[in-house]
Amino acid sequence: MNKILFIGPPGCGKGTQANILKQYSYVHISSGDILRKEIQDNTKFGLMISEFVSSGGLVPDDLMINRITQKLNHEKFVLDGFPRTIEQAVKLDEFVKFDVVVEFVCNSDIIINRILNRTICPTCNISYNNAGICNVDGAELIRRADDDINKLKKRLSLYDSNIGSLRKFYNMLKIDASLPVHEVSDILLSYLKEHNESIK
Ligand SMILES: [Zn+2]
Numbered sequence: 020m021n022k023i024l025f026i027g028p029p030g031c032g033k034g035t036q037a038n039i040l041k042q043y044s045y046v047h048i049s050s051g052d053i054l055r056k057e058i059q060d061n062t063k064f065g066l067m068i069s070e071f072v073s074s075g076g077l078v079p080d081d082l083m084i085n086r087i088t089q090k091l092n093h094e095k096f097v098l099d100g101f102p103r104t105i106e107q108a109v110k111l112d113e114f115v116k117f118d119v120v121v122e123f124v125c126n127s128d129i130i131i132n133r134i135l136n137r138t139i140c141p142t143c144n145i146s147y148n149n150a151g152i153c154n155v156d157g158a159e160l161i162r163r164a165d166d167d168i169n170k171l172k173k174r175l176s177l178y179d180s181n182i183g184s185l186r187k188f189y190n191m192l193k194i195d196a197s198l199p200v201h202e203v204s205d206i207l208l209s210y211l212k213e214h215n216e217s218i219k
Pocket of ligand 1: 144154158
């Protein structure tokens, strides 16, 4: 259970769960974080993709596959935010076979409420439901620029139109992501413990 893929709609809490798994030596590879960093640093790649990201659309597959697979050189990792389409999943499958694919299942109303209230630490990327400072490093929490309702609805409808074919492609472990964070992580950790003796 070293190579984990998280699939779920925006705001389902998969980033939070990936952060919890860091305690068990899993590196969190978030396609969203990679994109934001490239754009922030004004790299050539960043300039190419900023147009797609700022409009809430999808970055071309070959660009993303190339960037993502460069980051998968860790023994234990959680990939989150990619693939989002069946075409991406098929291409990614040539490069990596996941030990488990987790689907975070959550309805849109809960997600819209959560994202509207969400803040994030600019330093360590942990999500919160309040304004203020980060419990870990004391940085001032910010709202993500793309967290407005219209873009969110666009992302949710993109997600809905793709999830059916991803369900057919991957054999997914489904987890009810509307449960409290600690219950979701208990379910996830007990599954990993069943399949991996090194998690304690
Ligand atoms: Zn922080």
